[in-house]
Amino acid sequence: MTLPGRFNANFYHSLWQDCDAIYMQQQASLLALQDDHQLNINLLLLAIWLDSHHQLLASSDWQQLQQSLLDWEQKLLLPYRKLRRLSKAVLEQAEYQQMLDVELMLERKSQAKILAALRTMILDEVNPAKPDSNVSRYLALFNLNSQDYYELTSE
Structure with missing residues (x-):
């Protein structure tokens, strides 16, 4: 599937x-990068997905995407994630799952922010x-070399 130029409706759908699906296969590596280097898993998933479709965003676009999520994450998502993790030991499983569900809802909000920013970008x-x-x-x-994360770059 080729997606030349601007992102189209099929892109947003799939x-x-x-x-x-990628997350389920790469969960351990993705979470380690998130926890150790503060990467945004949704942006990394987007990068993997675009690579699998042989499409490329400019480095400046990646910087813009990262920056557009930084304020949102620092004010809401990251403190909530920290609270959820700290609460795990004292909550019942059902209560912890409710917190996890809220965090996943916040992640979906992040994905919507990414899509809004992507609408102004062009694929090569x-x-x-x-x-x-x-x-x-x-x-x-993040001053990381992709060769150190081969599992993310292999198709």
């Missing part, structure tokens, strides 16, 4: 469903002569 076809990836561009924002 993106997060496909990303949920990956140039086989110049190997580059969205994963490497996103990880570079």
